[in-house]
Amino acid sequence: MPHAVSRLRSARMALDTKPKLDRGEERKPRCPGCRLSQGYCMCALRPRLQTRVGVCLIMAEFEALKPSNTGWLIADVVQDTAAFGWARTEVDPALLAMLSDPQWQPFVVFPGEFAEPERVVTQLPTRMNAAAPGSRRPLLVMLDGTWTEARKMFRKSPYLNALPVLSLQPEHLSRYRLRRHIRDNHFCTAEVAALCLELADEAHAAQTLDAYLDVFTHRYLQAKQTLPVDEGNDAHRVLRELSVSSC
Numbered sequence: 221m222p223h224a225v226s227r228l229r230s231a232r233m234a235l236d237t238k239p240k241l242d243r244g245e246e247r248k249p250r251c252p253g254c255r256l257s258q259g260y261c262m263c264a265l266r267p268r269l270q271t272r273v274g275v276c277l278i279m280a281e282f283e284a285l286k287p288s289n290t291g292w293l294i295a296d297v298v299q300d301t302a303a304f305g306w307a308r309t310e311v312d313p314a315l316l317a318m319l320s321d322p323q324w325q326p327f328v329v330f331p332g333e334f335a336e337p338e339r340v341v342t343q344l345p346t347r348m349n350a351a352a353p354g355s356r357r358p359l360l361v362m363l364d365g366t367w368t369e370a371r372k373m374f375r376k377s378p379y380l381n382a383l384p385v386l387s388l389q390p391e392h393l394s395r396y397r398l399r400r401h402i403r404d405n406h407f408c409t410a411e412v413a414a415l416c417l418e419l420a421d422e423a424h425a426a427q428t429l430d431a432y433l434d435v436f437t438h439r440y441l442q443a444k445q446t447l448p449v450d451e452g453n454d455a456h457r458v459l460r461e462l463s464v465s466s467c
């Protein structure tokens with residue numbers, strides 16, 4: 221069965237209010253499984269991991285339609301990923317049900333300076349303290365869209381107001397940036413999710429998501445320039461090694 225972001229994309233495609241995304245590229249057929257152009261498909265490389273952490277993506281209006289959206293990659297890798305479209309005036313009852321499900325302990329991943337200080341946390345429960353009786357599984361609530369859209373979703377979603385806000389600290393961000401050789405402080409949704417997985421002691425899932433994102437980025441850019449895929453590059457090698465170690 222297609223994953224949550226894929227289903228949201230199909231539902232969005234069926235509406236007639238589609239914006240013109242990737243103008244000129246629409247003629248090229250894309251794989252429905254990974255959204256890459258023909259010849260660049262990476263469906264065979266998709267890892268599927270069982271993690272204690274779940275992800276709940278709340279997606280801005282056109283986000284699921286963008287072939288470069290990385291929430292899709294999170295849904296590929298993290299088995300318990302749900303995705304909901306955001307609207308200012310209504311909320312999907314299934315989203316509210318998930319947020320109040322007693323198996324989950326939701327955290328809104330967002331910079332702490334935008335929330336009341338008493339809501340802000342900087343750590344996630346790790347596997348060690350997951351053994352405590354009655355402990356719930358961490359659910360990462362991620363607002364997937366441009367920064368302007370994410371801020372709007374954060375401000376105008378009253379059902380998020382009572383939840384703790386997981387604020388990534390500068391030291392987490394800079395350590396991650398250095399390790400991944402990211403030049404600026406802009407992180408895509410999949411990178412933020414990988415960082416959060418690491419905080420929750422899910423190192424293997426974090427590294428797998430990072431490697432999978434790198435493979436996607438390589439193939440996406442090669443496809444744009446009609447260049448061949450380099451299956452022997454670092455990204456592919458790391459992803460293969462991680463897949464072997466999880467067997």
Ligand SMILES: [Zn+2]
Pocket residue numbers: 251252253254255256261262263264
């Ligand atoms: Zn594919």
